Amino acid sequence: MNNKSQEDNLPKLLNHPYLKRMLLFAVAVQFVMTALSFFAHIWLGVLMLILFLITLAIIWQFSNEYNDELNNYILNLSYRIKRGQQEALIKMPMGIILLNDENQIEWINPYMQLQLPSEQQLLGEPIKEVNQNLSDYFENDKREDFNLVEWNEKIYKVSLQKDINALYLLDITEYATATEEYEKTRPVVGWLFLDNYDEITQGLDDRGISGFDSLLTTYFSNWGKQHGIFYKRISDDRYFLLLDREKLDRLEKDKFNIIDNVRDRTSKRNLPLTISIGLSYGEAPFDKLADLAQSNLDLALGRGGDQAIVKAVDEEPRYYGGKTNPMEKRTRVRSRMISQAMQKLMKDSDKIFVMGHKNPDMDSVGSSLGVARIAMMLKKEVYVVIDEDDINKDVAKLIQKIKEYKQLNDNLISSKEAERLINPDDLVVLVDHHKPVLSIAPSLLRKSKRNMVIDHHRRGEEFTENPLLVYIEPYASSTAELITELFEYVSTDGEPINRIEATAMLGGIVVDTNNFSLRTGSRTFDAASYLQSVGANSTMIQRLLKEDPKNYLKRSELIQTLDYVIDGVAIAHGKNDEVYPSVTAAQTADTMLSMSGVEAAFVITRRSEETVGISARSLGKINVQTIMEKMGGGGHLSNAATQIDDRSISEVIEELKEVIHSQLD
CATH class of the missing domain: 3.90.1640.10 (inorganic pyrophosphatase (n-terminal core))
Structure with missing residues (x-):
């Protein structure tokens, strides 16, 4: 039991009605026995009376001493509790910030002050000017969504006591750092496949195959050492990969340039090789990660190869590469x-x-x-x-x-x-x-x-x-x-x-x-x-396939809105309150490709009252498929599309521009 519960229970024990009744009953019994003793013999009655008085005196003395001790105990306990609360408030390793009704800092505890630079004075400052993250947390109703705040190179877990405008900050920098290190070192399992190895080596003699294998071994060895990747050749056209999340982040930052490098280097030897990579990570056993990596590789090959697909458990895949038309494997x-x-x-x-x-x-x-x-x-x-x-x-x-x-x-x-x-x-x-x-x-x-x-x-x-x-x-x-x-x-x-x-x-x-x-x-x-x-x-x-004259005029109307996002990439769009047939948008995109300076064309039109569609076309230099996939669609490298619900034409245009810049810049 804690101190508070002891303080509450002791007075109840002293004043308990049952105890009072027992004491009164004992006194009454002794009084009756004393009275009866006088009838038996006078000296026995006197003796019993003396004992009765002595008993009353002892009970009275004990009651007074017990009450004094109990009061002292309670006073001492109350003092210790209040002293402990004050010491905890001042010395405990948790920051406390009190705000007034104008959201200005009214008081901070000494521990929080020690975490700040000595020259930084916060009293009277608006919380918004001190730390924007803290201000957002204080004002947002869904605080559980972002209760971690960075401040002065430390990470705090924040909670709020709204009735007194108090913010409590628990320093979890050490735990957050450990979590970050754990995430960086989590294993990533993958497969690397040589898409057209059999076709390339089919026309080579043993010496040529050996030289080509030596070239690949040298390149993959240097790549593995550079990025800290363990690789093992399982068969002529397949490699097993093992790395960690930090190395994977580097590969994704470079957009898996190994895909382009392998293709470019081998093309110079008239042996244009393309590779596909499937990688997976997350909360799953290694055998499940290996299966997921194989599924990612199968997906990459099903999309034509020459690309990498990264997918965590229970997350959407991320695509890299796929800049070339798929090589013909059909026989x-x-x-x-x-x-x-x-x-x-x-x-x-x-x-x-x-x-x-x-x-x-x-x-x-x-x-x-x-x-x-x-x-x-x-x-x-x-x-x-x-x-x-x-x-x-x-x-x-x-x-x-x-x-x-x-x-x-x-x-x-x-x-x-x-x-x-x-x-x-x-x-x-x-x-x-x-x-x-x-x-x-x-x-x-x-x-x-x-x-x-x-x-x-x-x-x-x-x-x-x-x-x-x-x-x-x-x-x-x-x-x-x-x-x-x-x-x-x-x-x-x-x-x-x-x-x-x-x-x-x-x-x-x-x-x-x-x-x-x-x-x-x-x-x-x-x-x-x-x-x-x-x-x-x-x-x-x-x-x-003859075109309706009205459709031709619609195409001309769409082309008049043509605008270049970046060099070679053009966007045209229809009116937000007018529905266009999907074939009109597709034909308009094809027409835009025939214009000089257009490598990729995007036509945005309303397909219904609720849906906006995008038709994307390319001459092959720009992969419109990956752009459309970012917006929920798909298709080919040079022919793709998507449909978006509950959005206006202008909103879709802005989203498309952002995706184009992120993919192509």
């Missing part, structure tokens, strides 16, 4: 393997549902029709999910053409119809996207246990859960190009691709390459040639 052998695997999945499924992304473009619809045709060639029941209330004019024209083909028209169903028809064992094929949130009917992925992905966009962190087959090739110009290559390995027992399907797929390639001017490789022309040979109608594509 005819892989296309054949993917085609055969997809056919097996289709044969093992009762029904097949194919769907692209919301507000589908020509590539999304053309790819869906291509996958559906492969399923029909295998004589499987297939449906293409499309929302005719959420399509652009060019796609609407294409849908009208498709309706002229009865079988294809019967395969087109709405998302509600698909939800009614689908079973857990049916196959869902996502084309031209891999994020469930972008799907026309995300609920299909929840109702079916089987799904696969075919896409040409760089992989983002969000991904379809447990896909049975993934075919993502960021090098490809379009998803239609990927699917066109799969036809070569499909049995011809069923009805082959028809004219409208070939036209839609070629239209997808034309739209995504901006008439074969962007992201176009030899395989793109091979795919276009095949589609042309099976009946694709180029004239129909031109008619489908």
